[in-house]
Amino acid sequence: MMLKRRAVxxxxxxxxxxxxxxxxxxxxxxxxxxxxxxxxxxxPPIAVDLPRADSDFWNSYAKYIPQYAKExxxxxxxxxxxxxxxxxxxxxxxxxxxxxxxxxxxxxQDTGAIxxxxxxxxxxxxxxxxxxxxxDKGKVFMVVRADNRAYGQKACEFLGEKLGGKGxxxxxxxSLSSVNGRDRSEAFAECMKTKFPGITIFEEPTEWEGxxxxxxxxxxxxxHPDIKGIYMQAGGVFLAxxxxxxxxxxxxxxxxxxxxxxxxSNDGIPQExxxxxxxEIDATVSQPADLYxxxxxFYAKAAVEGKTFTPGPTDHDSTIIDVGNxxxxxxxxxxxxxxxxxDDASLWGNQIGK
Amino acid sequence: xxxxxxAPPVADAPPARRLRGPALARxxxxxxxxxxxxxxxxxxxxxxxxxxxxxxxxxxQQQTELSLLVLAEAIILIGGRFDLSLESTVGxxxxxxxxxxxxxxxxxxxxxxxxxxxxxxxxLVGVLxxxxxxxxxLRFGLSAFIVTLGMLIVLRGLQIGITGGQNLFELPSSVLxxxxxxxxxxxxxxWICGILFAIGIAVLGWFRHGRAVYAIGGNRDAAxxxxxxxxxxxxxxxxxxxLLAALAxxxxxxxxxxxxxxQGSGMIFTVFAAAVIGxxxxxxxKGTLFGALCGVIVLGLINNILTLAGVSAQxxxxxxxxxxxxxxxxxxxxxxxxxD
Numbered sequence: 001m002m003l004k005r006r007a008v009x010x011x012x013x014x015x016x017x018x019x020x021x022x023x024x025x026x027x028x029x030x031x032x033x034x035x036x037x038x039x040x041x042x043x044p045p046i047a048v049d050l051p052r053a054d055s056d057f058w059n060s061y062a063k064y065i066p067q068y069a070k071e072x073x074x075x076x077x078x079x080x081x082x083x084x085x086x087x088x089x090x091x092x093x094x095x096x097x098x099x100x101x102x103x104x105x106x107x108x109q110d111t112g113a114i115x116x117x118x119x120x121x122x123x124x125x126x127x128x129x130x131x132x133x134x135x136d137k138g139k140v141f142m143v144v145r146a147d148n149r150a151y152g153q154k155a156c157e158f159l160g161e162k163l164g165g166k167g168x169x170x171x172x173x174x175s176l177s178s179v180n181g182r183d184r185s186e187a188f189a190e191c192m193k194t195k196f197p198g199i200t201i202f203e204e205p206t207e208w209e210g211x212x213x214x215x216x217x218x219x220x221x222x223x224h225p226d227i228k229g230i231y232m233q234a235g236g237v238f239l240a241x242x243x244x245x246x247x248x249x250x251x252x253x254x255x256x257x258x259x260x261x262x263x264x265s266n267d268g269i270p271q272e273x274x275x276x277x278x279x280e281i282d283a284t285v286s287q288p289a290d291l292y293x294x295x296x297x298f299y300a301k302a303a304v305e306g307k308t309f310t311p312g313p314t315d316h317d318s319t320i321i322d323v324g325n326x327x328x329x330x331x332x333x334x335x336x337x338x339x340x341x342x343d344d345a346s347l348w349g350n351q352i353g354k
Numbered sequence: 355x356x357x358x359x360x361a362p363p364v365a366d367a368p369p370a371r372r373l374r375g376p377a378l379a380r381x382x383x384x385x386x387x388x389x390x391x392x393x394x395x396x397x398x399x400x401x402x403x404x405x406x407x408x409x410x411x412x413x414x415q416q417q418t419e420l421s422l423l424v425l426a427e428a429i430i431l432i433g434g435r436f437d438l439s440l441e442s443t444v445g446x447x448x449x450x451x452x453x454x455x456x457x458x459x460x461x462x463x464x465x466x467x468x469x470x471x472x473x474x475x476x477x478l479v480g481v482l483x484x485x486x487x488x489x490x491x492l493r494f495g496l497s498a499f500i501v502t503l504g505m506l507i508v509l510r511g512l513q514i515g516i517t518g519g520q521n522l523f524e525l526p527s528s529v530l531x532x533x534x535x536x537x538x539x540x541x542x543x544x545w546i547c548g549i550l551f552a553i554g555i556a557v558l559g560w561f562r563h564g565r566a567v568y569a570i571g572g573n574r575d576a577a578x579x580x581x582x583x584x585x586x587x588x589x590x591x592x593x594x595x596x597l598l599a600a601l602a603x604x605x606x607x608x609x610x611x612x613x614x615x616x617q618g619s620g621m622i623f624t625v626f627a628a629a630v631i632g633x634x635x636x637x638x639x640k641g642t643l644f645g646a647l648c649g650v651i652v653l654g655l656i657n658n659i660l661t662l663a664g665v666s667a668q669x670x671x672x673x674x675x676x677x678x679x680x681x682x683x684x685x686x687x688x689x690x691x692x693x694d
Contacts, residue, residue: 054519054615176667185667205667210614211606215416219661222412223403237614240523244611248534271523 043075044102051107052084056269064293086110103300107131127303131296142299143329148180151285152187155264159229160196162262169229170202172213214241235265235272254279268349276342283338290348385685386648393655401662417654418543422602423625426595428646434571434638438502440599442509444618447600448607449513451476460524469526484596488589522613533608543605572639
């Protein structure tokens, strides 16, 4: 670290900070590569910026990164962490560039404000792979992301069928300022409108906060005791508050009971699988943390090697589509998990913590 | 006037303020009552469910954690200081307590202490944070705003560091109890908040140490000249603040059934909004706890009405803010007093 800091005086503070934050996260010794130190090979270094350290999903993603880097023989630089702050992401990108990164994998949570950084990276001929989100503007080599509209769609179809096309459903929306929250909300609303017009939806804005979801659910249940379905757009934040509230109202009953409220979640964390096994919730859409890490690195490596891609189906059950302005997006499959396939060992939620 | 027979100089200092104090304070106290009445009427018009006892209990229960933080912040503000770190204490105190007692497999620290210790640890963490704030601000003379802003970040970071950013799901039943239990037909958390506010109002209204907080917040030097041990009183106030924040965290943890890594994050803005709407002055020395409680209830009613009315997600924040402004104007018109 000292050597590096001396070498890149101009970004010393930023780099040190970036490395320090990353140090807290990367537990795998394989991730401590750095640019051209020791390993003695000419493999181009690839940098990864993690978006945040406070969610189960991203922590799993962070664990998969060094693992897949090793598998695909990638010279991975120590990952940085931008803590859900666009300013830190910009600083990290500059520091990583100064350290000699040949490609950067990032997940900008603010999809608008990253544009100038992308322009800067493009001018330096550093390809960018954007994970989970699609920047509103700017050049990226590839967007790796699950089809978030499919999340809303799948949740709607599942709930619609279980409810027989009628009844009342409450939806915990994420933040509408994030592209993922927006996609899920829109697709869910559209599908409900066209396929199950008999179902009434209550859309509750929550800003991804469990406390807000809990309060909204409590109020709605007092107003409409006959609510029969819940769609939560993120299991990590909404699962426990929802179950706790239903438990205190004696509404947490098995699917065979007529009082049962059908719940569909998004994320696919282990706690959701556990709840599915217990019959407390009915389904979730598993957001593929492992595939995010795997294909982010795959495309970063491909970009450095000068490969190009065209729209169309891929070899891993996904489709690359052109989302406009020449930006390509690899939409990874996100399976619906129910009681029938919850024990499937290939789901990432079943692989961690074991 | 009661309980001040000892230490005559102390008894002398506050009355000078108190002569004008109570009348003015009582006006501020009741300033929000018209706003609350209007909100109740609007709520009843929007949906008859609003007035059902189940809904009213829901509103009160949802506001319990916020009300404890507002209680803490109001006392600190009245004492002429600031504490921004309360919102992080709400997350860290229960997170640390839970992490110490649950097994490592559930994201705990692996110490697996007896789960009976969870609640004492949680409250102790709150006390220690309050004491630490107090030492930095009073002993070393640092700015309360900056110290507690730093603490807000440090404490949140500690929570994320300790838990590895994970939400803690598997909670011991003792931690879940307070947020869920029903005492005499009402949620326990409502009783707890009601009793604590009653104690707070009594202490700040009629007891020597409580009046001393007003005196210090109004004019620290005068209070010291009058023989009040200003630093000691404010030190205790910070500790009480930390303790109340930890208790709020405990209630929230129980109610939501998990310790989210962002638990309490962003709450401090609502806390200040409630306190200031309720007539507590940011300058210190002015405001009452009853007023602050009214501020909490106003915010709770607005939230509830917006949910019942089904306001669209895109507009809810704008309307929320607008209603707060209208409530303030209503208070201004009905009391005829300029606000500060």
